[in-house]
Amino acid sequence: MEGLPKLKVLVLRSNKFGGNTSLPSPTKLPFPKLQVLDISHNAFVGYLPNRYFNNFKAMMEARQRDDTNKPYDFNDKDYLRFVDMIVTLKGQDQLLKRLLETFTTIDLSSNSFSGTILPSIGNLKNLKYLNLSHNILTGHIPSYLGNLSELESLDLSTNKLDGEIPNELTRLTFLAKLNLSMNNLVGQIPRSNQFSTLENDSYMGNLGLCGVPLSRKCKEDDGKSMQPAEEEDDEYEFIDGFGWRCVVMGYGSGFILGTGIGYMIIRSGRPRWLVEFFFGVGYKYKTKKRSNRAAPTRMGT
Structure with missing residues (x-):
C-alpha cells in the first residue's frame, strides 16, 4: 500500500493486524497524499512510524503538499464527495460521507506502540486530529506539538508519559478536545488560551498534576516554581489551617x-x-x- 501515491484514506481499524510499522521499506516516499490514517484497535508494535510522518505532505503546510509547488490537485472529486467512513473525532465515533481537502487525521490508538513521541509529528501543521491513546508511549510530552497550529483534538491518554505539560501547547488556539488522562504527569497545569476552557476529565489519573481545574492546589517551592501540594493538605486542611x-x-x-x-x-x-x-x-x-x-x-x- 505504500506504493499507492494517490491514496488519501487508509482505514484499517478494529481488526487483528499486527507487525512493526517502523521497519525499513523499499518505498522511499510512502503515502504522500494521505489525509486519513486510522489503524486503531489492532496489535501493531514497535516505535511510531517516523518515515510516514516525514512524508505526509497532505498533512503539512500547503506549500509543502507537493514537491512541484503546484496547487493540491483533485481529479476524483466525485469520489471525495461520497466517502463513507467511521472515524473517532474528539472521543466520539462519527460517520463521514465526504472528504474535505482540509480534513486530516491520524489515529494510532489502542495498539502497542512504544518509545517516545517523535519530533517529525511537529511538522504536520495541517493536522486536525491526533490520537495516540492506549499505547505504551514513554518520555515527556514534546514541546513541538505546539507547532500543530490547526490541531482541534489531541488524545495522549492511557500511556506512560511523564514530566510536565509543556506551555507550548497553549499555542494550539483551535484545540477543542484534550485528553492527557491516565499518565504520570506532574506539575502545574497551564491556564492560558484554550487550556482555560478544559475540564477535569482532561487530566484524570495524573496524581502529580495540580492547579485549576483540579481541586489539588499548587504551592510555591522557595518562591521559584510551583509544585503539587502534599496530599495530606488536601485531605486534612480545611479553613485557614485548621486540621x-x-x-x-x-x-x-x-x-x-x-x-x-x-x-x-x-x-x-x-x-x-x-x-x-x-x-x-x-x-x-x-x-x-x-x-x-x-x-x-x-x-x-
Whole structure:
C-alpha cells in the first residue's frame, strides 16, 4: 500500500493486524497524499512510524503538499464527495460521507506502540486530529506539538508519559478536545488560551498534576516554581489551617462542657422554661413531690 501515491484514506481499524510499522521499506516516499490514517484497535508494535510522518505532505503546510509547488490537485472529486467512513473525532465515533481537502487525521490508538513521541509529528501543521491513546508511549510530552497550529483534538491518554505539560501547547488556539488522562504527569497545569476552557476529565489519573481545574492546589517551592501540594493538605486542611486534630479537640471539649451544663440544669431545675421545654410542664413540681414521698420512708428505716 505504500506504493499507492494517490491514496488519501487508509482505514484499517478494529481488526487483528499486527507487525512493526517502523521497519525499513523499499518505498522511499510512502503515502504522500494521505489525509486519513486510522489503524486503531489492532496489535501493531514497535516505535511510531517516523518515515510516514516525514512524508505526509497532505498533512503539512500547503506549500509543502507537493514537491512541484503546484496547487493540491483533485481529479476524483466525485469520489471525495461520497466517502463513507467511521472515524473517532474528539472521543466520539462519527460517520463521514465526504472528504474535505482540509480534513486530516491520524489515529494510532489502542495498539502497542512504544518509545517516545517523535519530533517529525511537529511538522504536520495541517493536522486536525491526533490520537495516540492506549499505547505504551514513554518520555515527556514534546514541546513541538505546539507547532500543530490547526490541531482541534489531541488524545495522549492511557500511556506512560511523564514530566510536565509543556506551555507550548497553549499555542494550539483551535484545540477543542484534550485528553492527557491516565499518565504520570506532574506539575502545574497551564491556564492560558484554550487550556482555560478544559475540564477535569482532561487530566484524570495524573496524581502529580495540580492547579485549576483540579481541586489539588499548587504551592510555591522557595518562591521559584510551583509544585503539587502534599496530599495530606488536601485531605486534612480545611479553613485557614485548621486540621482534623483541632476539630476533634473542639468537638470533645464541647461535648464534655455541654454534658456538665446539662446535668446542672436538670439537677437544679433552672431555668424553668428550658427544663419544661425538654421534660414537660410541671417537671420541677413532680420532682419535689417524689422527694417528699421518699423522705419518711428513709427516716422510718
